[in-house]
Amino acid sequence: MTIAVGAKPSFKEQMLQAREEAIVQTVNRLLAEKGFDAMTVDEVAASVGIAKASLYKHFPSKEDLAAAAMVRVMRSAREFLDTIAPALAPVDKLKAVVRWTLQVQLAGQMPSLPSQNSSLRAALTSSKEYVDQLLEISDTLGGWIEAAQAGGALNAKLPPIAVLYTLYARACDPVLEFLRGGGQHSDEEIVELVLSTCFDGLNAR
Amino acid sequence: MTIAVGAKPSFKEQMLQAREEAIVQTVNRLLAEKGFDAMTVDEVAASVGIAKASLYKHFPSKEDLAAAAMVRVMRSAREFLDTIAPALAPVDKLKAVVRWTLQVQLAGQMPSLPSQNSSLRAALTSSKEYVDQLLEISDTLGGWIEAAQAGGALNAKLPPIAVLYTLYARACDPVLEFLRGGGQHSDEEIVELVLSTCFDGLNAR
DNA sequence: GTCTATAAATAGATAGAC
């Protein structure tokens, strides 16, 4: 039995992971399209092209499916943070992150979960990788927020945690959907509009 | 048969309306607590204290229940608009509306509906009173927005419709729930924080 | 109109053969 860390995965293991990646990708799309409640496991299985029973061999519950999708998104976000130029001003780093978030949402890749569902919360918080990624992201953003406040770029009167929550909330901002439905603006314009209202506010300057 | 407009309702009619008001009030609370998908009709009936079949005599479907709750909220919002002092600056009128919205949400009185559900959308758009109230509210807010932009209070570069959507989005802002969960701020502080980030933005001024 | 009882449909999850 091979337990070496980073050992070359066998062909079988590669196939398994590829299939699971396909599953999670499908779940991610469906969660973005319809949300957790409206997404059915039958639908996931049909969309992936396997039997529902097979799906349950990979993921023990619907909640675990959603958690896997969230882990995927968090990892993706975490990786994006690493691509941000360190020389950038903290506030510009934050803007870059929010812009990335908005683009993911417009691309139909941002899973939407009900924040009240307790079994779902349990699945999320019991996922070590999810919690780890979330903590790491929050730490990084928190550092940028405090730096931006110290540097006079961000309003220093706002509690950093409130700023962080406000940025996180952009990931599920319904304004994007509203504006797109209006059909008057391109995706790029929508992103910049929301970015502007988020950082500059509605008031004139 | 009495069809006179504004005719004095009979005792029976008053009882009927009182019961329906009790139903809608319960639905409103449950929609605020758990959202449309998680709310069950059984639950509504049990909470009101009547049989489910009786409930269906009043409202033909779950969607109609939710629509009735939304009509109630919209009427309430519409009535609030009338209480705003006409002498107030347009931007302050807008702030008053958003503040009211945030307070309703914190009071657990703001129903939350999935924006993607099509049967629900159909029930809403087929309700004349809902559509009428929404249009009237949007007209009023739209007028204030344009006046505030013309007066130099609101950023005139933002499309009025984007401003309107941004204000509407505060009615379901998850930041309220996040901040309350943190336990570090009172409800009043939370309201003012969100108001501040909405109108003044995150950036320093 | 209110009730009890039940229909009808759906969804999450499993059994068991291969």
Next chain:
DNA sequence: GTCTATCTATTTATAGAC
């Protein structure tokens, strides 16, 4: 692991007596 077929529970909605 994948499949077909099924279970179990829940949910929306109704039938029918009173």
